[in-house]
Amino acid sequence: MELSEIELRTEEAFGHSEGGPYSLVLIDKGGSGRVFVRITGVPKEGSVVVMHFTNDRPDNIRFAPITDFLLNNGIPVPAILARNEELNILWMEDLGEIDLHMIAHEDWAKVRRPAYESALRNVFLMHQMTEEAPPADVPIMEPGFDEELYEWERGYFLKRYVGPFVSEQAAEAIGADEGLQSLGESLSRLPRSLVHRDFQSTNVMVVGRDTRMIDYQGMRWGRPEYDLASMVYDPYTEFSAEEREHLIDYYFSLKQAAGHEETMEEFRSILTKCAMQRLMQALGAYGYISEVMGKPEFLQHIPTAKERLLELAETCPEGRILTEILSE
Known part of the structure; x- marks a missing residue:
């Protein structure tokens, strides 16, 4: 959709700009493929963020009902101010331009730690909603994490990262490893709660002393x-080792305060397995976005993701094949 049409539809939704024409600026928020535009000069609101999307991806269609659900359940996300369902346009509250990634060089104790703790508290509200006792208004969502999805993530990792960036022989050997296959099998047997699915630094906006989740x-x-x-x-x-440990301990303290009875050892074991799954998925995504979608800037994240995956694999018997092959 052209910016001129977005401007026209904004005038229809909010009226003519006060004091001159609207100002429209494209926002780049990663590899999602959707179009985001910040518009200033909007009557009463000052500025809004417009999202336009196609129907090619079902998760984009679900953004609005999921937003409504999260807000209704007290989870901090941007409000939808207006919507044009026929044209797939949403006008949302403007949360500003600062996400957690952008404060990476700020003071840990004064800025970063409070912001990350806020983000963990917010996502923990989502995690408190369980599949065993689901909210009555839970919307239609993407298929949940099960053995098939965990297997898909590993396959994505092999196809988009290991094969192209290491070797096809390495991809074949890792794919045949029973230990790595058992990773998803063990996770799929555990109880489930609502999860964000892409809860990383660029998907948490810093708004004053608080944070809000996006994407x-x-x-x-x-x-x-x-x-x-x-x-x-x-x-x-x-993160330094101490900073990461603080955030892990902080999240575990939230679980304890909410009455969860698992031990720290059990919690750490699950976290390690989930982290390995997540990093395999991320490496596959970086390969796909850079090579297929033509965004080579994502290649810069591959060394860090690989390093963290191998660090975790060294502590997890199921990951032995990764250290044997990818450390070479």
């Missing part, structure tokens, strides 16, 4: 540790 249209049933792993092992962001 949550992939919400589904899964393990909450998958979201935690997506954040604390995020290849976009550097």
Whole structure:
């Protein structure tokens, strides 16, 4: 959709701009393929963010009902101010331009730690909604994490990263390993809660002293540790060992306060497995986005993702094949 039409539809939704024409600026938020535009000069709102999407991806179609659900259940996400369902346009609250990734060089104690703790508290609200006792208004979502989806993530990793960037022989050997196959099997037997699915630094906006999640249209049933792993092992962001441990301990304290009875050892074991799954998926995504979608800037994240995957694999028997082949 052309910017001129987005401007026209904005005038229809909000009226003519006060004090001059609207100002429209394209926003690039990664590899999603949707179009985001920040518009300033909007009556009463000042500025809004417009999202236009096609029907090619079912998760994009579900963005609005999932947003409504999250807001109705007290989970901080941007409000939808207006919508044109026929043209697939949403006008959303403008949360500003600062996400967690952008504060990477700020002081840990004064800025980064409070922001990350806020983000973990917010996603924990989502994690409290379980498949065993689901909310009455839970919307239609993407298929949940099960053995098939975990297997798909590993296949994506092999096809889009290991084959092209290491070798086809390596992909074949890793794909045949029973230990790595058992990773998803063990996770798929565990109880599930609602998860964001892509809970990483560029998908959490910093708004004053608080944070808000974005890009949550992939919400589904899964393990909450998958979201935690997506954040604390995020290849976009550097943490010291102490900082990462603090965030893991902080999240575990939220679970304890909510009455969860698992031990730290059990929690850590699940977190490690989820982190390995997440990093395999991320490596596959970086390969696909850079090679197929023509965005080579995503190649810069591959070394960090690989390093973190191997660090985890060294502590997990199921990941032995990764250290044997990818460390070479």
